[in-house]
Each structure stands twice: as C-alpha cells, then as structure tokens.
Amino acid sequence: MAEQAAATGGGERHVLRRALAPLTSAATVRAGVYLVIGGVLAGAYVTLATGFVQMFADPTTPRAAVAVLAVVTGAIVCTPPFLAPVRALEIAAVRTFLDVDAPDLPDLSGALSVATRWRAAAWFALHLTLGGLVTLGLLVAVPLATQLALSAAGIDRAFLVQLSPALARHPAAWAALAVVALLAVPYLATLARHLLRQAAVPLLGPDQTARIAELEARADRLAERGRLARELHDSVGHALTITTLQAAAAARQLETDPAAARRSLAAVEETGRAAMADLDHVLGLLRGADGPDGADGSARGAGRGPRAPARTLADLPALVDDARRAGADVHLTADDGVLDGGDGAVPRVVAHEAYRVVQEALTNAVRHAPGSPVTVHLRRPRPTVLVLEAANPFPGAGERSTTGGRGLPGMAERVRFVGGELTAGPDGGTWVVRASFGW
Structure with a gap:
C-alpha cells in the first residue's frame, strides 16, 4: 500500500509539473519571442490594410489612384513569403525558437518548386496569425492585470465598478483575475508553439521530389x-x-x-x-x-x-613486371591496340576497372597459388567489347571458397559498375577469372 501511495503521489507530482511547465520553461520564452515577432509583422499588415480601407472610405480620395497603389503595395508585401531567403530564415528561426529539427534539403535544380513556395507562404501566414493572437492577448492581459491589481490595492476602483459592481465588493477576486489574466498568456503561447511545431515539418520541410533527390x-x-x-x-x-x-x-x-x-x-x-x-x-x-x-x-x-x-590498361605491363619480380610466372597477351591507348582505345573508365580486375586476379593467384603460372589474356572480339581472362593452375580450386573475402565481390562490383559481367571459379584444376565489358 505504501508503494502504491508513493507511486500515486509521484504521478500527481508529474502531472503538476507538466501543468506548470509553461510557466517555468525556457521553451515558452523562446516561442513567445518568435510569436511576438510574428505579431509585430501581422500588426504591420493590419495597419497597412486599415489605411487602405480608410482611404477607400474617404469620398475625397481618388479611387483609381488608391486602387493602383493598393495593387502595387499588395504585390510587394505578399512577395516575401514566397522567396527562398525568407523560407531559409524561417527554418533557422524554427530551429532556434521552436526546437524543431526542420530538414532543409536543397533542390538540386537550384530553385524552389512552386509547391515548396506555397507551403512556405502558408507557414508565414500561420506564423503571423498565431503571433498576432498571442501578441493581442499579451497587449490585453498586461493592462487588464495591472488595472485589476491597482483596484485590489484600493487605487482607482472606478474601473471595476464599471466592469462589474459585484466584483467591486470582493478585492480578492480582483487579485485572482489579475493572476489568471497574466497566466493565460504563457499557456496561450504554449498552445501556439504546439501548433507551430506540428506544422513546421509539413510546411517548411522538403517535398517528395527533394526527398527522392536526396535519397538518390x-x-x-x-x-x-x-x-x-x-x-x-x-x-x-x-x-x-x-x-x-x-x-x-x-x-x-x-x-x-x-x-x-x-x-x-x-x-x-x-x-x-x-x-x-x-x-x-x-x-x-x-x-x-x-x-x-x-x-x-x-x-x-x-x-x-x-x-x-x-591506372589503365596501359599500366598492365608494369603491373606484370612487378609480379614477375616477386617470383610469379605471369604471361600477358593482348589483341592489337588494347594496351596502347591509341585511336579506338578502350574507354578510360572501362580500362581502369579492367586494370583493377587483373590486379586483384594476380594478387589472389600469388597469394593462394604461389609459384603457379598465371596467364592473362585480353581480346576485343568487337570494337565495343573487351574480354579479359586470368587463369592459374590450382590443385585445390574445387574446394576453394568463393566467399568470405573482399576480392571477388570487389571485382564483381567493379565489372557491374560499367555494365559488364564477371565469372570466377574453378574450371577443372584451374582457377579462372573472366570479365566481359561492353560500351
């Protein structure tokens, strides 16, 4: 029973801490700053709109000139939400003030898509709307709480008499209302922060095209x-x-x-x-x-x-000489023009991958069958095809594992990289590596 009571008490304290978190959390302050910034911008838009409404309402104002001015002004003030620098600034602000890791994947085309611009504009509007509400609440709550506190202290009770004659007889109620008015602001900011955090990634994050491009x-x-x-x-x-x-x-x-x-x-x-x-x-x-x-x-x-x-196929003779100096018996043969790199030569990327395949085949032969003769032959059956074959006698070829090392998988990846095919394995008492490249 004691453990159950302790658990119940701990749960109640946890709930209380969560309920009071908006009043003590630094996150609320950061979100409040961000929302006030949005409220200030919203106030500028509202002031501008109010000014044009008043001008249209004034019969002495030229309607045509005001209409043209309104259209030009509207185009100017509505353009920033669609601009890439404004979106980047909003993303940085969201990371700083709202603690949201909003990914910003660059568009590989170098420009934002239309959908991305519209989503950024929707975020800008949401920011200004919620910021305007929180700022309005702040501008109402602080003066109201101040007046209530002054009335509770016996100063200028006329405000409460006009507001509610019944409240004028209960000073404690005035003080409670002042506290409630002040506490409403951080809770309103916390609610707005939650809504913004939920909308940040859908509106400021990358679209599907950018995600696919990033994955690629x-x-x-x-x-x-x-x-x-x-x-x-x-x-x-x-x-x-x-x-x-x-x-x-x-x-x-x-x-x-x-x-x-x-x-x-x-x-x-x-x-x-x-x-x-x-x-x-x-x-x-x-x-x-x-x-x-x-x-x-x-x-x-x-x-x-x-x-x-x-390295390319032109470096194969030097590679073979190195192997011979190490004691390997290597015989290299090639069709005319395969190694000289002249007109109609093997493409450089294919020549490089073919060189590495021969190098790895020689390394495996020297390592696993020291002293055995190795033959390397390269031929061009067609102008756009290269076939190389490396073979060495290996008495244990039938039992030799084709897995477990990196050499054979690496050769296969190299050949596939340029669209070729590779086979490697025993052929009687000989280990044969054969690769075919086409371009």
Missing part, C-alpha cells in the same frame, strides 16, 4: 565510398602481397645471393612507390580535389602536389 544523392555517395574502398583494397592489398613476397625472397637470398636480394629490395621500393601513387590518387578523390582538370590527374591535392592518374 545519398545512394550515389555510398556507391562512391564503396568504389574508393575497392580502390584502396585492390591497390594496397596488391602492394602488400608483392612486398611480402619480395621481402621474404630478399631475406632468403641475403647471405647466398646479395645481388638478388638487392633486386628484391629494389622491387619492394618500386612497389611501395606505386602503392603511394595509387593511395595519393584515392586520397585526392576523398578530398574532392577533382576540379576541371581532375580528369587527367593534374589537379592538386591539399599540399601533396600533382595526384597520380588512375
């Missing part, structure tokens, strides 16, 4: 992040594999064949330089350094000098 832009950003992750995985992973093999070879040959050890260490250095160039390219993309001249790799990153251009 977010998907593009995620796809770009995935592409950069694949770049890092392929370039750095290949460099680490080759470097590990070369370093191991240098350690074995250091005593017996110092010249071969030095060659292995030189290959480690060269592989590291190539990996740094690839890393610099990816970091340049992450910094958003692709300016008007970024397509050819001449844009400059933040304090790092010119970025290395993206």
